[in-house]
Amino acid sequence: MTTRRWIMKATLATLAFAPTFAAAADDPLRVSMLLAGQIDDKGFMEAGYNGLMAIEEQLGAEVSYIDGVAPEPDQLAVALRKLAAEGPDMVIAHGGQNNAAAEIVAAEFPEVKFTVVQGAVTGPNLASYEVLQEESAWLAGAAAGLLTESGVVGHISGIRVTPGLKGRGGFFNGLQHTNPDAEFLTIFAGDQDDNELSYRVASEQIDKGADIVFTMLNAGRTGAIDAMREKGARQIGNVRDWTADDPEVFVASAIANVSIAGLQAARDLKQGKWQGGQIVQIGLDNPDAVSLSLSSDVPQEVRAKVDALREQIIGGGIEVSTEYDGPEMQP
Incomplete structure (x- = not known):
């Protein structure tokens, strides 16, 4: 301490x-x-x-x-x-x-x-x-559904706290909105800061076909970045804009300031x-607090669709669900 x-x-x-x-x-x-x-x-x-x-x-x-x-x-x-x-x-x-x-x-x-x-x-x-953060996570899931080429999308977090569960649920439901046939891999690995652990679980998801993985990690994010750089997958970050740091790895970032x-x-x-x-x-009505950042290589048509979904959430046309009761990978 x-x-x-x-x-x-x-x-x-x-x-x-x-x-x-x-x-x-x-x-x-x-x-x-x-x-x-x-x-x-x-x-x-x-x-x-x-x-x-x-x-x-x-x-x-x-x-x-x-x-x-x-x-x-x-x-x-x-x-x-x-x-x-x-x-x-x-x-x-x-x-x-x-x-x-x-x-x-x-x-x-x-x-x-x-x-x-x-x-x-x-x-x-x-x-x-x-x-x-579940609102930007929902948009991130929607973007992943539009961008995935393999049809397999992953999610990695550490400890099972309510905000993390809501973020995972938001991401899943956004993915379902744009790509209901996508396979979803998810894990709460047990530690937000362990890079060896995050490298291992990210590698497992990529080996199972995930070409985009949403990470809700803290100091342990580096391990996931290393795995994705080695294996050619893309990552969606959270909290801040990771696309500005490493646009080759990060295709998007679910900003929740x-x-x-x-x-x-x-x-x-x-x-x-x-x-x-x-x-x-x-929420999203305060863009300084909640937004989705997209890498410069994201096609304009995907950007336009994500922007339209954002406006629907703000206007009440889409209700962001945080529910998820599907399968989970084991640590």
Whole structure:
């Protein structure tokens, strides 16, 4: 576990806190964040950290964080308690794996506001802010259905958390929308950061015929990239735009800028708009948060079809389903 202490703009001795949820008007906002992973994973956790830095820079907040925590409820609860005991205005738990721990710890610290990014829990002093990555994942599945030449499309993720399951379901249903005859290979391999593991499972899917694989990984994405480069398959990334990094490997990227969720929660708190007991959802209607990026070699007719599907989702003509009850590969 790595702990980063407060980045101060004033000495602790000068800080006076109101006995309510929010900081007093003249006091800087104090925000802490728990990241159950590595802040340099080039994926979900790094996006969360970037959001915390935006909170500091854009809102003038004093920030603190803990990273490197295993995604186990007991360990997450210990870290959340440590952050809450310091008396911040808000603790942001980055990732749906914090759902159970946040419910427990929020009840123990009723004077602190808690937000779970990509969460599904609420309470009097607890809210969830969710970037709807399943919407960009649905578009990614639709694009894969239009682009696959083998008729076999894969999906790889690590741990089985709700956002990952919803992303997988969204991708599958998008694939079914444009190519209902496509074969779908899917696995939750058990680790977001293990490159040896991701190389192996990506190789297995490619050997089974997959020419496009959607990866929802963190630091372990490199192994999948290596497998696809070696075997000539294409990858669809997530969280950020991977096509800009490696367009030869990445045919698309299901962007879900989860840094926006924590920043929005902190901004709502600063403006007096934050409320416990609610789940705030941010989707394709905010293109800074949710979108699909396509590699430059994607044909224009596919781009046009994907754009039309995006507009149908925003307009309510397509309901993004996150359900999947089909077979899974075993780790």
